[in-house]
Every structure is written in C-alpha cells, then in structure tokens.
Amino acid sequence: MNHLLLYCRPGFEKECAAEARELCEQNGIYGYCKLEENSGYALFVSHQPDGARLAVEQLDFDQLIFARQWVVCEALIKDIDTDDRIGSLTGTVEQLPVCCELVVEPADTTEGREMQRFCNSFGSAFSQSLRKKGLLDKRAPNRLHIFALSGSEFYVGYAPVDNSAPWPMGIMRLKFPNQAPSRSTLKLEEAWHWFIPQSQWHQYISSGKRAVDLGAAPGGWTWQLVNQNMFVTAIDNGPMAESLMESGQVKHLTEDAFTYEPQKRFDWMVCDIVDKPARVIILMTSWLVNGWCRETIFNLKLPMKQRYPEVRSCLNYLQEELDKVGLKASVAAKHLYHDREEITVHVRLLDYHG
Ligand SMILES: C[S@@+](CC[C@H](N)C(=O)[O-])C[C@H]1O[C@@H](n2cnc3c(N)ncnc32)[C@H](O)[C@@H]1O
Structure with missing residues (x-):
C-alpha cells in the first residue's frame, strides 16, 4: 500500500505534507505529495508499493507535528454504488489486515462536519457486517479507517493502534471547564x-x-x-x-x-x-x-x-x-x-x- 493519508487542520495541508515527506525520506521512503488547500488532509504517495506500510512501521507518529492522524491506504475509491456501499467496499477491506474496530470519519471542514451523521450510521452498519464476516477482531493491532470525502468517495485503510491518534478524526474533544477564565x-x-x-x-x-x-x-x-x-x-x-x-x-x-x-x-x-x-x-x-x-x-x-x-x-x-x-x-x-x-x-x- 503506497498512500499515506494524513488528517490535519484545514489550511495546514502544505505543512503536513512537507513534514511527512521529509520524515519518510529521512527513512529511505521516497515519494511525492498530493494535496488540496483547505481540504483537511494531505497524501504522501510512495514510489515503493508498500511505502506507506513501511512508514507507519518505521516512523513514530508522535514525530509528526501537523498530522492529526495517519492511515495506510490505496488511491481514492470513487463512484461506488450508493445503494450498496457495504457490498462495494467489503472487497477492499478483505485485502487489509484484520482490524480491531472500524471508524468512519469525515474531514474537519464545513462540508465534512455535515457528513458526520452519515459517517456514524454507515460506520455502525458496516462494523456489524464486518464483525459477522470475521473481518473485525478486538485483539487485532490495527484500526480500520474509512475517510469519507462524500457519500461515494472513500479512502479505506488502517493505522496501528499503538502508533496513531486514539481519537476519531485525530481530535481530542475536551469539555470547557466553566470556572476557567479563558478558552485558552x-x-x-x-x-x-x-x-x-x-x-x-x-x-x-x-x-x-x-x-x-x-x-x-x-x-x-x-x-x-x-x-x-x-x-x-x-x-x-x-x-x-x-x-x-x-x-x-x-x-x-x-x-x-x-x-x-x-x-x-x-x-x-x-x-x-x-x-x-x-x-x-x-x-x-x-x-x-x-x-x-x-x-x-x-x-x-x-x-x-x-x-x-x-x-x-x-x-x-x-x-x-x-x-x-x-x-x-x-x-x-x-x-x-x-x-x-x-x-x-x-x-x-x-x-x-x-
Ligand atoms: C494569549 S494571552 C495568554 C492567555 C493565557 N494563557 C490564558 O489562558 O488566559 C497572552 C498574554 O501574554 C501577555 N504578554 C505579552 N507579552 C508579555 C511579556 N513580555 N511579558 C509578560 N506578559 C506578556 C499579554 O499581556 C497577554 O495577557
């Protein structure tokens, strides 16, 4: 798998991509970056067929400053049958290592936030189906990620649980303490x-x-x-x-x-x-x-x-x-x-x- 998908704050795609590429290259993993400004994600595409897998095995996620999450995947899956998303994506999941759980996530953009409900309901239906097929196992070391750009465009991949962010979208949600004098x-x-x-x-x-x-x-x-x-x-x-x-x-x-x-x-x-x-x-x-x-x-x-x-x-x-x-x-x-x-x-x- 040669795509390393990186989530970031919209507006920081260049920094996120530059940093990932630099770190990968320092570790002998060469490739190029693909990004769209304000999309909330960037891609590092390795020239080696398994470059993204090597990246998450060799690098420490905590070394990345701008990435909120990273996911090993292949190119974008487009134009899937929206009447049977589960059927359309199951084949791709079968190619991945068995994972412990599935998270379906949108980008942290205005359009992405509008898809949150879809992601939640699709995520729970797909998880049930994968569990029945034995494609999810709680003890597995990787987490299955589906990054939804729209209802018919998805990146499907995985991240090692012990070398990635544990929170959905890589975002830690904290409750503002009312007694604190500032949001900072x-x-x-x-x-x-x-x-x-x-x-x-x-x-x-x-x-x-x-x-x-x-x-x-x-x-x-x-x-x-x-x-x-x-x-x-x-x-x-x-x-x-x-x-x-x-x-x-x-x-x-x-x-x-x-x-x-x-x-x-x-x-x-x-x-x-x-x-x-x-x-x-x-x-x-x-x-x-x-x-x-x-x-x-x-x-x-x-x-x-x-x-x-x-x-x-x-x-x-x-x-x-x-x-x-x-x-x-x-x-x-x-x-x-x-x-x-x-x-x-x-x-x-x-x-x-x-
Ligand atoms: C972003 S605010 C800090 C907010 C604070 N962390 C909070 O949670 O409420 C920056 C503060 O730095 C202070 N500041 C700026 N330059 C300073 C300096 N040279 N010495 C001391 N304070 C300074 C400003 O007065 C301002 O109150």
Whole structure:
C-alpha cells in the first residue's frame, strides 16, 4: 500500500505534507505529495508499493507535528454504488489486515462536519457486517479507517493502534471547564493529554508542584495548574481573574517575561505569549539551559508564510543549544486541535535535579 493519508487542520495541508515527506525520506521512503488547500488532509504517495506500510512501521507518529492522524491506504475509491456501499467496499477491506474496530470519519471542514451523521450510521452498519464476516477482531493491532470525502468517495485503510491518534478524526474533544477564565485553558489541558501518558500524571502533574506561567492573564493556563493543586507564579502586566487570586495558590507579578529571572527553580514553566517564534524560543531555551525549570509547555505562534521551515528552525535551535551544554531532554511538538496559528511544544529535562 503506497498512500499515506494524513488528517490535519484545514489550511495546514502544505505543512503536513512537507513534514511527512521529509520524515519518510529521512527513512529511505521516497515519494511525492498530493494535496488540496483547505481540504483537511494531505497524501504522501510512495514510489515503493508498500511505502506507506513501511512508514507507519518505521516512523513514530508522535514525530509528526501537523498530522492529526495517519492511515495506510490505496488511491481514492470513487463512484461506488450508493445503494450498496457495504457490498462495494467489503472487497477492499478483505485485502487489509484484520482490524480491531472500524471508524468512519469525515474531514474537519464545513462540508465534512455535515457528513458526520452519515459517517456514524454507515460506520455502525458496516462494523456489524464486518464483525459477522470475521473481518473485525478486538485483539487485532490495527484500526480500520474509512475517510469519507462524500457519500461515494472513500479512502479505506488502517493505522496501528499503538502508533496513531486514539481519537476519531485525530481530535481530542475536551469539555470547557466553566470556572476557567479563558478558552485558552483547553490548550494546556490538551497538551498534557498529548504529551504525558496518563500513567505519568501523578509524577509530573501533581499536587504541590511549583509552576510559573509567562504571559498568564487572564489565567486559563494558570487555572489548569491551580486545578492540579500547584503553586503558580503568574507573570503578566495584565490583570488576572479575581477568582484565581482567591485560591491563594497564585502570586501575580506584573513583570516583563523576557527580563524576569526566578529566585528559585520551578517544576513547570508554561508560556502562551504572542510574539515572534524566534524570540520565544530563545526565551524558552534560556529557561532550560539555566535550569530554571524541569519541564515546559509553550506555544510558538506561526508566521503567515514559511510556517514549517520556521518551526524546524526554532526546534533545531533549541536542540543545538541543549546539546552545547550537554543537557538531555525529551522534546515533542504538536499542532493541537485547540491551536490555531500556533503549535505547542513540550520539553522535559532528563536527569534534572531541581
Ligand atoms: C494569549 S494571552 C495568554 C492567555 C493565557 N494563557 C490564558 O489562558 O488566559 C497572552 C498574554 O501574554 C501577555 N504578554 C505579552 N507579552 C508579555 C511579556 N513580555 N511579558 C509578560 N506578559 C506578556 C499579554 O499581556 C497577554 O495577557
């Protein structure tokens, strides 16, 4: 199978395709990209007949910043018999490895969202039929994906359960906490879910930890930290929400985050400042290199053009500076569902003694 289908936020198809192609090529899998702007997906088509399968076996899905999901498939199946979609697609499914479950998904576009109901009902009818035929087995390591462009055009393929996004459409749906002072709060919550396995939460996102929030007002991210019973230093010239200050867990400093220097080390530094990515990455790197925090989550606002090269250049700078001083760290970045013109980065210093 030589098509690697990648879901992304509409408008980011170029970045998604460029990144997938670069990663595949670094691993000796060569091919070309196909995309349509604002479609919510891109394709990497390998010259090798099994290039897409090799990609999901050799690459780590978490390395991809812009892809919300990836699916190994063949070319688009068009003009199927709309009176018998199940009959028309069963033959294709039979060619795939047996999968544990089926998800039928639209693109994250206006037209796609209008197809959600169709996807749900077609998905449950097709799942039943496949189960009866023994083509779905709960223990299988892959998930069957049908990406519906319309009622008669489908990509049919699979993704490894342990090397792909677990959520339908690759989107983590979170409920907005009513007490939080801003919608931005969901960015930090989603980031934690993406970057930190639930089994590690008690170790890293836990009661009593000390955190600093750069560019904190009105306090959506601080609210998340307080909600985990952390003690937070909030840096911002703007006002913090009264309700947060009443918690007694927040110290608000009206200082410039670019010149502020902490007296003590923090477990966490988070930063949601809207500024040039090149400027923000220098600030973030200095915090890590100085050992002022063990772990950080921050945003890099994307420029209008050259978005992917800018992201790469920022992440390369960070890695080079850490290498120069011999600091080992895990670094991951993702274009989250709650991110718009920005990506979110997570860095944890390993062997840190704070
Ligand atoms: C996008 S908002 C942060 C929203 C916040 N994360 C939340 O969830 O409510 C960016 C904030 O960064 C602050 N900011 C911008 N430049 C700053 C600087 N140099 N030092 C401190 N704060 C700064 C702004 O005042 C603004 O409140």
